[in-house]
Amino acid sequence: MTRRSRFFRTAALSLGAVVALSACTASESTESASLAGTTSSPDAPLTVIAEANEIAASVATSRELFDTTPVVVVAPVGEPEAQDVAARAAITLGVPLLIGEATADSEDDAAAAAPADGTDAETTDAEAEVGADADADADADADADATEGAAPEPSPSPAEKSEETTDAVADELDRLSATTALLIGDAADIPAQNGDESDLTVVRADATTRAIERVLGRTIAARTSDNPVLFATELATFETPAAPSTSTPTSGASEIPSVKRPKPIDDTAAIAINGPEQLASIATTRAAGIPVHVLTEGSANPQAEASVIDALHTTPGEKTLALGAAFGAEPALDWKVRTARTGAQLPGGGQLLFADHQFVAIYGTPSTPVLGVLGEQDVAGSVARAQQVAAPYQGLTAKTVVPMFEIIATVAAGGAGPDGNFSNELSAETLRPWIDAAAAAGMYVVIDLQPGRTDFLTQAQQYQSLLELPNVGLALDPEWRLAPDELHLHTIGSVSAAEVNSVTHWLADLTNEKGLPQKMLIVHQFRPSMVTDRQNLDLSRPEIAMLLHVDGQGGQADKQATWANLQRDAPPGVAWGWKNFYDEDAPMLTPEQTISGVQPTPELITYQ
Template identity: 30%
Template sequence: MRRQVESSGGAVGHRLRHRTRGVVVIGSAVALLLAGCSGDAPESGAPSDPAAAVDGGATSGSGGPDPVDATAGPLPPDDSDVTTAEPEVIELPRGGTEIFPEFRLFGYSGLPGSPGMGRLGIGDLDEKVEEMEERGEEYAGDRPILPVLELIATVVHPVPGADGMFRTYIPESIIQDHLDAARRHDGILLLNIQPGRADFIDEVRHYEKWLVEPDVGVALDPEWAVSEGQIPGRVYGSTTGAELGEVAEYLSGLVEDNGLPEKVMVYHQVHPGVVRDELEMEEFPGVVVIKSVDGIGAPSDKIKTYNLVNETKPDFVVPGFKLFYEEDLVLGPIMTGAEVLGLDPQPEYILFE
């Protein structure tokens, strides 16, 4: 059973009240999307502009050795007409196959038409990505930015739905629009998952046709992962290190099977109780695991949350940090790039909601 968190008193109570209000916003957003949403499997077909397949084969010339006297013994192999094709390397949008330490990830999150769910849901998509890149320069430090569009693709809500899972999938056309935008700006797309009562691994597998692309990863939101009998928004949800490791192992298999560059897997954490037995998570090749700390408040409060939540971070997990345009401005001020980059450990992924 996931640990139930009291919804009154202290910083946790403030956070949960904020997120409960977020559920109301989510409910409104879901109502706008329901006509095109489904709990069924993804539509058939591949995303546009798919990555080139890996060609690991070889071609040989049509000629062979001339006939020889059978009594003369074997001749050394003649491979002068044989050419071996090098496998094509599939790279990240801004080059290379490894995320760090080359890049600093900087992104916006959200859902179109839902301003309360993040900056990415406001206004023209390309204009928001351009704004994001410009804003990100302050937080880049001495590295180039790799832009991130973190799209809320599995949306939690306070009603069970037909399958009783308290979540809805957004239309695939919206995912395609965001992937196209990411590609126009040489960025990556992360599919944010608020699972309700569903299991993370099942929700991630739901998006496999997108995840075999070299520029698509996932962002897991365990505060919305509730158990039987719990309602999202009334309690903090939670996950475990073993569950997160299961997702990482699955993604690692996709990377290996499809010859992909490193794939990003983010998990968001607002409170220590949201991820239990974190050190049980295992590291898998080809997957960059990022822990994004989500605390709301004045800079001093956000720093305290960051330090507290990172006490249980496995060594191989990369640190991340979330800023909030509205809430941090009210309680803030919003932390500057110098303040964020001055955190210890220094965040590698900086996200604005």
């Protein structure tokens, strides 16, 4: 598309000019009132605006949401206070906010304040030294390039960078067919293209709420805090006029033409990283009628905050816009957003397992007391017992305590059985009432596998219908994983990292495909030999939270030695579980002793 050339003329409208404008013909008035922008929702289910540069991010957001607009607001780069005022104007009008370069005057003021040696007035000695080191490094790099026979590519000068960013804003104004630009504070004029004059009117206003109100002829709510860290969250909830409506002034005379707000985009929700870098993107998104939910916990993962999950779930439509450079590096963001939109939350809240939760489980298999305390009572009794066991931990940790069942679904057998695998499998239908009762009580459930001579993946796939539930995870018990010629109670079994990884990948793919919250994957261990080449365990899939569960029993000195031994050379990032045995420990730790005496504090504490 041929870019329209532009010459920016500042509209200095006096009271007489305003009176003259008010005397325009009826046809001119109708034409002015009909000015309206047009918007389009994003094409993809998930669109990420990940530009780190404020100018580029503002342009990218505008291009994503606005097709045309008669008015554009422009604020100076690196000035959050001015950008916040400009954002309120843009949201009020229903038009994009672009970030441009600052005026030469503001740069001259900064230069005048600098000391004679050229360093910044507020630069510390350490910073000056770092700058000198950086210059030296740059010179060294250039010398190295020259030595290798390749001329170093010159870096763009500040003037060239300014011209590039100015062109980006000018191009966007051109694409939008804007006829008026409201420049806030130190926002620089954009030079004419090819030296030709165009019809763009530029109106300037100081970066204050009062100045903006005078220009717009309407009242704008002022911010409640002067802390730039809080600007993003406040803008996300900034009230916009009901749309569609015309932004006719409500008080005084306006220097901006009346603009009909575009029809709001109603099939999209936005999430944003908290910070002043996102102010323009948030403003443009809100101007397009899209709700914005700011992630406030310092993470780019929407699953980490229950409030964001609820907000995304209750927002109509299926499209999501992610605003912030951190989203560009967030692994599996598509799954995380899709899962958050389902609204399904783990017991204890959120969709991540270990950051804020302390799990306390009872272990066993239904109707089989000899295998653990879970089988000593019926479903309702087991729910009550799990809650009773977990209750003392509530006052011992700042985390949310979550009661849990670990149900042995496949039980190691002394005989081969009809399928020859030395493992008796309970049906998914048999386990479903236990899982439903646990879910109703706000409990998590893990299905435990003792596979005998078959492999873990084969058995796990038999319980896919249960693993598709949001409160169900999986446990692998290598003690009962036999080679073809081995027998239970004669050999302590083992599993390779490759076999565990096959389960990890299958379960992660299932979790991703079904849009489920993160799954717990437990690997039981009390000897190093039980998990061969453990350093090769794959912990890269964010859909899975892997936990190594230390099952040592007996005297506490021996249990602590096993705990320390298994922690040695463990894969970084793995979570940990500890088991208290009612009958085999001498003595069994109290909840207080477990929390204070087992370090690091285990994310899962199991009772058998």
